[in-house]
Amino acid sequence: MMEIIENILTLFANSFFGSLIVGAVSPLLGVFFLLRRMVFLGIAVPQFAAAGVAFGFLLLPAWNCLWAQDDCGAHDEGSFCFHLFFAMFFTYIALLVLVYLGRRSQGTSEGRIAAGYSLAAAATILFLTASAFGTSHIDVLLKGEILAISAEGLTAIVVLYSLALILFALFRRDFLLIAYDVDAAVSLGKNPLRWDLLLYLLVGSAISVGVLTVGPLVVFGLMVIPPLAARPIAFNMTAFYLFSSLFGFLTALFGFLAAYALDWPLGPTDVVLAFVILVLVHLGVKISGMFKRHRV
Amino acid sequence: MTEKSKPAPRFSASAAGSGLAAPSKESALVTLVDAAFGYNGAPVLSGIDLTVCRGDFLGIVGPNGAGKTTLLRGMIGLLKPLQGKVDWARPGGNPPALGYVPQVQALDQIFPITVGEVVLMGAYPRLKRFRLVGRDERSYLAATLEQVGMSGFDRTLFANLSAGQKQRILIARALMTRPNILLLDEPTSGVDQAAESSIMALLGRLNDEGLPIVLVCHELDRVKATARDAVWVHRGRIEKGSVDAMLSGEAVTERLGEGGAAS
Numbered sequence: 001m002m003e004i005i006e007n008i009l010t011l012f013a014n015s016f017f018g019s020l021i022v023g024a025v026s027p028l029l030g031v032f033f034l035l036r037r038m039v040f041l042g043i044a045v046p047q048f049a050a051a052g053v054a055f056g057f058l059l060l061p062a063w064n065c066l067w068a069q070d071d072c073g074a075h076d077e078g079s080f081c082f083h084l085f086f087a088m089f090f091t092y093i094a095l096l097v098l099v100y101l102g103r104r105s106q107g108t109s110e111g112r113i114a115a116g117y118s119l120a121a122a123a124t125i126l127f128l129t130a131s132a133f134g135t136s137h138i139d140v141l142l143k144g145e146i147l148a149i150s151a152e153g154l155t156a157i158v159v160l161y162s163l164a165l166i167l168f169a170l171f172r173r174d175f176l177l178i179a180y181d182v183d184a185a186v187s188l189g190k191n192p193l194r195w196d197l198l199l200y201l202l203v204g205s206a207i208s209v210g211v212l213t214v215g216p217l218v219v220f221g222l223m224v225i226p227p228l229a230a231r232p233i234a235f236n237m238t239a240f241y242l243f244s245s246l247f248g249f250l251t252a253l254f255g256f257l258a259a260y261a262l263d264w265p266l267g268p269t270d271v272v273l274a275f276v277i278l279v280l281v282h283l284g285v286k287i288s289g290m291f292k293r294h295r296v
Numbered sequence: 297m298t299e300k301s302k303p304a305p306r307f308s309a310s311a312a313g314s315g316l317a318a319p320s321k322e323s324a325l326v327t328l329v330d331a332a333f334g335y336n337g338a339p340v341l342s343g344i345d346l347t348v349c350r351g352d353f354l355g356i357v358g359p360n361g362a363g364k365t366t367l368l369r370g371m372i373g374l375l376k377p378l379q380g381k382v383d384w385a386r387p388g389g390n391p392p393a394l395g396y397v398p399q400v401q402a403l404d405q406i407f408p409i410t411v412g413e414v415v416l417m418g419a420y421p422r423l424k425r426f427r428l429v430g431r432d433e434r435s436y437l438a439a440t441l442e443q444v445g446m447s448g449f450d451r452t453l454f455a456n457l458s459a460g461q462k463q464r465i466l467i468a469r470a471l472m473t474r475p476n477i478l479l480l481d482e483p484t485s486g487v488d489q490a491a492e493s494s495i496m497a498l499l500g501r502l503n504d505e506g507l508p509i510v511l512v513c514h515e516l517d518r519v520k521a522t523a524r525d526a527v528w529v530h531r532g533r534i535e536k537g538s539v540d541a542m543l544s545g546e547a548v549t550e551r552l553g554e555g556g557a558a559s
Binding site: 034035037169170171173174176177179180181183184186187188189231234235236237239240 | 369372373374391394396398402403404406407408409410412413414417418420421423425426451453469473479
């Protein structure tokens with residue numbers, strides 16, 4: 001085990017620490033998607049970020065010609081910041097539209113999110129197909145390439161996820177009140193729209209950088225599955241936050257070790273491991289309930 | 297105040313236009329002037345003139361779908377008036393502290409939230425960010441739980457309580473705001489007879505202690521036994537007066553005869 005960890009720290013230190021941070025923080029943000037019964041926003045929003053990255057690939061030749069002073073098309077990857085800009089732009093626009101429609105229209109939020117996801121998935125493929133370089137990156141974009149997190153990718157993860165964590169700690173009570181009882185929040189003088197926008201800004205930023213580094217699949221998996229596992233054993237809200245974060249962290253840690261040892265792709269390994277934890281927790285709760293009933 | 301005794305109000309009676317004494321400006325907590333409330337621009341209620349004063353116990357009654365909850369939501373600010381205005385007294389320039397008690401059914405049971413955490417929400421405007429809840433607020437929480445007869449429940453999951461207990465906890469949360477007024481939306485909906493009686497007795501006691509109460513309730517008998525004044529919501533308008541005048545057998549029969557069954 002120690003040998004594996006040493007090898008990982010030597011070869012994949014950025015990826016290892018990056019995935020641990022994403023694993024520990026993403027579930028905290030996912031908690032509110034789960035509690036507000038908007039888990040599908042967790043899959044739709046990363047898809048919008050992916051569409052933004054794909055759109056960036058579409059513009060990359062023009063960008064190279066204009067600013068990079070290269071032969072147009074000499075570089076087919078683009079900088080991290082270039083793609084992060086488009087990922088964030090698409091994510092924020094999508095969240096703003098979804099929040100606006102949620103307040104104005106009378107349809108269901110599931111319907112809006114599903115329609116948004118379909119649009120974003122289709123747009124991602126269309127942008128990549130239309131771009132000169134996109135098709136060569138489609139696999140990476142859809143599955144993520146955690147093992148290739150660069151120094152600037154790790155920096156972006158550390159900065160944005162730390163910011164998300166600090167703001168979450170600072171405003172957790174407001175987020176909880178708005179999620180739990182928006183009418184009571186208004187009666188206490190809170191402006192729900194303002195708090196929703198802040199929450200979505202946090203989530204959008206974290207998702208954007210997460211999609212660029214670990215991929216949409218892992219971001220969605222870590223946002224949703226650890227809180228689902230924590231929910232049945234949480235005895236209060238603080239425990240819910242802590243268990244969610246702990247399960248996400250353990251998933252990222254052991255997922256990395258397992259993927260390295262078994263030579264499996266890291267993203268899918270993380271998601272399957274998170275699901276195994278979810279099943280084990282639910283089984284444990286069932287068995288414990290049976291014992292309690294038997295004792296009674 | 298119990299169901300049998302209804303002491304005289306400490307402040308002037310308030311239902312504007314009810315034939316009762318007009319409220320003084322100083323005692324008015326909230327005044328609705330020619331207000332209209334509705335959804336998507338379509339008014340459900342209009343021409344509403346109403347004043348609630350310190351010490352009042354006002355029951356809002358009427359048929360299902362008449363707009364009782366709409367009126368309450370309009371008073372609180374959950375609905376912006378389509379016309380007219382809602383003026384809250386601002387003691388010392390501060391915004392009014394509203395103790396709002398929603399219908400229990402409106403709260404999602406998916407939250408693994410404890411009784412203590414729910415009640416503490418009422419103190420959120422006072423809590424400092426990044427700080428844990430202080431000893432003072434903890435003591436106030438314990439006192440509030442005791443006041444509603446739920447001492448020792450602070451670590452119990454809210455979802456595991458009965459409907460009547462949940463309602464008491466929501467009243468405790470409203471009291472935790474240190475409110476100028478308590479506004480309740482159908483607090484006895486879905487609770488059994490015993491719990492209903494104890495909730496109404498609790499509200500009477502709080503009003504006796506000087507807390508003004510506005511109560512939306514479909515149980516006319518309960519309102520008649522506990523409240524002092526009543527607002528009858530019907531056909532987009534309101535009528536107001538003392539409960540004895542508004543909810544007497546003849547008055548109710550007459551209104552119901554005008555169409556629309558009371559709930």
